[in-house]
Amino acid sequence: MDQHGNITGTPTGVGQFPFEVQATDSSQPPQQQTYNYTLSVVIGVDTYGGLTAAPISGCTPTGYFQLQKANSRWLLADPNCKAFWGYSVQNATYTFIESGVMQARYGNNYTPWFTRNLERMQDWGFNTVGDYASVGFFPVGNVVNGSGASVKMPFILLFRAMAEAEYDPSFCGAYTLPIKDITAGVPSAYGIYDGESVPDTYDPMWPACVNAEISSLRSQFTSGDFNNIPWIVGITTEDADTFVWAWKGTGNNPIKPNVYPHIGFEIAVANPDYKSLGYAADPELHAKYAWSQYLQTKYTTIAALNSAWTSSYTTFGTSGGYGVGTGVLDENGSVPGSCLTRCVPTPWLGSDPFNLTGARAAVVTDLNAFLYNYVYQGESTEVTALRAYDNHHLLFGPNALGGEGDYGTRPQVLAALAAAGVDAFFFRYDSLYPFNISTPVNAYDTTGKPSLMWYGLSANQDSYWSPQPSGNDADYPTQVKRGQVYAADQQNIFSAQASDSSFPIVGVDFWGLTDDTPEEHTNWGLISNKDNAYDGKCAVIAQSVDQWGFPCGGEKANYGDFLDAVTQSNSNIFQQFILQQLQ
Secondary structure: OOOOOOOOOOOOOOEEEEEEEEEEOOOOOOOEEEEEEEEEEOOOEOOOOOEEEEEOOOOOOOOOOEEEEEOOEEEEEOOOOEEEOEEEEEOOOOOOOOHHHHHHHHOOOOHHHHHHHHHHHHHOOOOEEOOOOOHHHOOOOEOOOOOOOOOOOOEEEEEOHHHHHHHOHHHHOOOOOOOOEHHHHOOHHHOOOOOOOOEOOOOOHHHHHHHHHHHHHHHOEOOOOOOOOOOEEEEEEOEOOOOOHHHHOOOOOOOOOOOOOOHHHHHHHOOOEOHHHOOOOOOEOHHHHHHHHHHHHHHOOHHHHHHHHOOOOOEOOOOOOOOOOOEHHHOOOEOOOHHHOOOOEOOOOOOOOOOOOOOOHHHHHHHHHHHHHHHHHHHHHHHHHHHHHOOOOEEEOOEOEOOHHHOOOOHHHHHHHHHHOOOEEEEEEOOOOHHHHHHHHHHHHHHOOOEEEEEOOEOHHHOOOOOOOOOOOOEOOOHHHHHHHHHHHHHHHHHOOOOOOOEOEEEEEEEOOEOOOOOOOOOOOOEOOOOOEOEOOOOOOOOEEOOOOOEEOOOOOOOOEOHHHHHHHHHHHHHHHHHHHOO
């Protein structure tokens, strides 16, 4: 404090700071008086949640969120060019809250529930509504709330054209069958997991579904548009946990081996004719025909292909039929006719659909090149259509890339996503394997693209779902332990550096607001399925009210405190973020 009473300097922390001021007048002898004050230091934010203490030098406001690099750190800049570390909450929806609780606490008007949870999220240090959110959380007019939520937070849109292509083909136009699943055409002998679709992105149905999804997203807003909404941080293109699950990881994942097949291999051995699967009007597996065309374009003649691969094809097309013929389209991974007794693997392809072990070098090169083509075909179709409509918002790659244990994503997938035009990747962080923060670091080193991180952990035994075991590997015995791991993980994520000393991660997407479904019975949430926060006060047996006057309690047991650690950790990261930008 100077002689005029001005307090200056850069605070290094937030909180209540008592101080004493002694005033001396000019009389003789001087008279003195001591005054005691308390200075409250808080993290200041602007309209969009950007940090007012950290304006980004050289940033030109665009009216929308953008990516910037300042003081070696990649970061989000809000529409006012204030630094923004993204802390978002995914799956913000009342779907999993017990219906009786929703009725008793909120009646038929869910708007107070949206407001309460926006206030709670902000109080815990989150600044963004993440993917899978109910539109009632959005700060602009929408089909649930024509004027938008009263508590304003930026949000992330989820673009899920593949979900529509698989579950609701009529959504995409005059289609009666889902987009073809490549794995469905692969011989079962390979043992490839078929719980999720691997869509044929070469199918003419695919662009139609992409354009239909743009129209669907537009219809959610009262303005009929989303391209000019400044509150949108970015748009996530698909969820890698579902329809692009085979894009997620590598074949050599020691945590869960033989989970993520090489899609190039799948296509090379898949049946090109889906008539037997009900696709009489359009029986072609278009990806298999694209593979044949790729080889013909590269090698021109079948003799040149056979020379490079030491193979014995007679045509790039079909000659004799799938599994018994000698054409590229006939390939099923076995020597023609051998399956009449015992299937003998095609010697040039080998028999490993995950790591391509045993495949000849030239074959591996071509399968990797076509994997790139396949991913580029899928992602570029989305990016091109989105950019034709919306050139303002950031585009993120599919959510939760990285695979189980976060053992990375195939480099061909990352290269294709980058070339297709995504602005940032979206990787999964697994708290059981924190050393694998190398996944986004390596991705940055090879592509120059920053990343967001999907993040989730649970404490089932100390939650609404106790005593049932969790469906999540990263499950901890208590909410307190869950909070300790959360804090350590956030520091690990925030501190990750690439080989050029850049910090390539721009935010964390937490899954999720509530605990999950009875089928998954997992304590993913910040709040229980009874609408109680895991703060050691609300998710308890006793009935009470929270700081906003809403009901709390009614649980079958007293659950621990996860949220104090979350709140403190988020605040600590924001403080570090600000101080780093002030250097």
